[in-house]
Every structure is written in C-alpha cells, then in structure tokens.
Amino acid sequence: MRDNGVxxxxxxxxxxxxxxxxxxxxxxxxKMRPSEFIRKGESDFKENNLKEILNDDSNLFKAMxxxxxxxxxxxxxxxxxxxxxxxxxNVLDLLG
Numbered sequence: 001m002r003d004n005g006v007x008x009x010x011x012x013x014x015x016x017x018x019x020x021x022x023x024x025x026x027x028x029x030x031k032m033r034p035s036e037f038i039r040k041g042e043s044d045f046k047e048n049n050l051k052e053i054l055n056d057d058s059n060l061f062k063a064m065x066x067x068x069x070x071x072x073x074x075x076x077x078x079x080x081x082x083x084x085x086x087x088x089x090n091v092l093d094l095l096g
Contacts, residue, residue, distance in 0.1 A: 001076070001091060001095065004092070004095055006095055008076070013068050013071060014068055014069070017065060017068050018064070018065060018071070019065055020061045020062055020065050023061045023064050023065060023071075024061055026075065026077070026082060027057075027061075029077060029080060029081055029082035030075070030082045030083070030084070033057055034057050034060040034061055034064060035054045035055070035057075035060060037071065037072040037075070037084065038050075038060070038064060038071060038072060039069070039070050039071070039072055040070075042067075042069050042070045043069075044067035044069050044070050045067070045070045048063065048067060050063050050067075050070065072084060073085070074086070076090075076091045076094055078094050078095065081094060082094075
C-alpha cells in the first residue's frame, strides 16, 4: 500500500478485538459469509469445535469475537468495500 502512496491505518485485532457488530459490517463489506474469512487451521478453531457452527453466521461471529486469532488476515478496508490482503493484488484492485 505504501508503495502506492497509501498510508494504512493498522488495527491490532488482538488488542482491539472486533465486536460482533464490527464483524457483521466487515462481512458485508467483504461480501463474504464469516465462514469464508476464518482460519480453520488455527488451534482456537479446532480446540473449540467451531467446525460445528460453520453454517451458523450469528454464532460464528460470536466465536470470531471471542477467539480473534481465527479471523483471516490481513483484511483491507476502504470506505464501504473490503478485500482479503492475500493475494496482495486484491489490495491493488481496491485502491485502484
């Protein structure tokens, strides 16, 4: 982003844990269900049997707020749109 003249605001999601409402808003901006932007390989996901609630958006948002390490990252937000930061080209599309 900096290479393209954009200075990002970085949010440390472990210190500033997103609320359920924050995650719902992010989901809408990403145009993804919560199950599409979680880390299924993360130990918090496995140890808390979150696979069982993958199709329950409401409970999955709660779990994401409770266990923020399962949130896929980085996520880049610009206005009312957001993209996953991998691959990096996604970010360029958002900035373009």
